[in-house]
Amino acid sequence: MKYLVIQLLFVIINAYHPIAILYRGTVCGWAETTTDQPILCNGLDPRHSCPINYTQQSFQEGVAYCYKTNSTSEPQNGLIGTICGGLARNPCGGISPAVACPPGYIQDFRHVCYKNSSKIEDLSGTFCGIVNDGTGVTCDGVQLGKCPKGYVAINYDEQKWHACTKE
Ligand SMILES: *[C@@H]1O[C@H](CO)[C@@H](O)[C@H](O)[C@H]1NC(C)=O
Ligand SMILES: *[C@@H]1O[C@H](CO)[C@@H](O)[C@H](O)[C@H]1NC(C)=O
Ligand SMILES: *[C@@H]1O[C@H](CO)[C@@H](O)[C@H](O)[C@H]1NC(C)=O
Numbered sequence: 001m002k003y004l005v006i007q008l009l010f011v012i013i014n015a016y017h018p019i020a021i022l023y024r025g026t027v028c029g030w031a032e033t034t035t036d037q038p039i040l041c042n043g044l045d046p047r048h049s050c051p052i053n054y055t056q057q058s059f060q061e062g063v064a065y066c067y068k069t070n071s072t073s074e075p076q077n078g079l080i081g082t083i084c085g086g087l088a089r090n091p092c093g094g095i096s097p098a099v100a101c102p103p104g105y106i107q108d109f110r111h112v113c114y115k116n117s118s119k120i121e122d123l124s125g126t127f128c129g130i131v132n133d134g135t136g137v138t139c140d141g142v143q144l145g146k147c148p149k150g151y152v153a154i155n156y157d158e159q160k161w162h163a164c165t166k167e
Contacts, residue, residue, distance in 0.1 A: 025129035086112025093123035
């Protein structure tokens with residue numbers, strides 16, 4: 001009985017705070033080869049290192065970032081520096097990053113938003129599984145061009161770039 005009540009409470013809490021699984025491929029930090037203003041992932045420059053449980057990725061086009069190495073089994077939020085909106089002119093939390101960013105996010109001169117707190121939920125527009133010219137990992141390891149539940153595929157620049165964004 002006690003167990004059931006706890007279960008029910010958990011379901012209710014989750015219904016009101018729909019924190020999601022943090023998928024493999026979720027993007028954190030962003031830095032071009034020569035920039036002096038990198039977006040840090042939890043304080044680390046993705047050109048040099050990434051936080052625990054995140055992996056470094058760099059593209060020939062000269063961009064480096066960190067991505068979540070494995071999907072979590074429990075709901076979890078992305079770290080400070082998690083990227084939302086911007087790429088392919090996607091909004092973050094329904095707002096264009098060229099104009100502004102939602103609370104808890106910082107607007108970057110690149111016209112992307114990035115998280116300034118790991119306590120808040122990752123908003124719609126959060127990027128996962130960026131693949132450029134065949135390099136990179138897909139979101140949650142799904143087939144290229146597809147996305148896990150709750151994410152939509154974007155394919156841009158004549159199929160040179162593939163990514164998923166949170167719905
Ligand atoms: C990710 O998952 C793989 C396969 O289950 C495992 O071997 C590896 O140790 C995990 N890596 C991290 C950083 O958790
Ligand atoms: C890294 O991932 C493992 C496996 O999911 C988890 O147990 C551990 O707490 C994580 N470490 C950090 C620093 O987040
Ligand atoms: C980022 O978060 C810190 C700590 O909560 C806060 O002091 C700072 O003003 C925030 N920065 C922006 C640009 O929102």
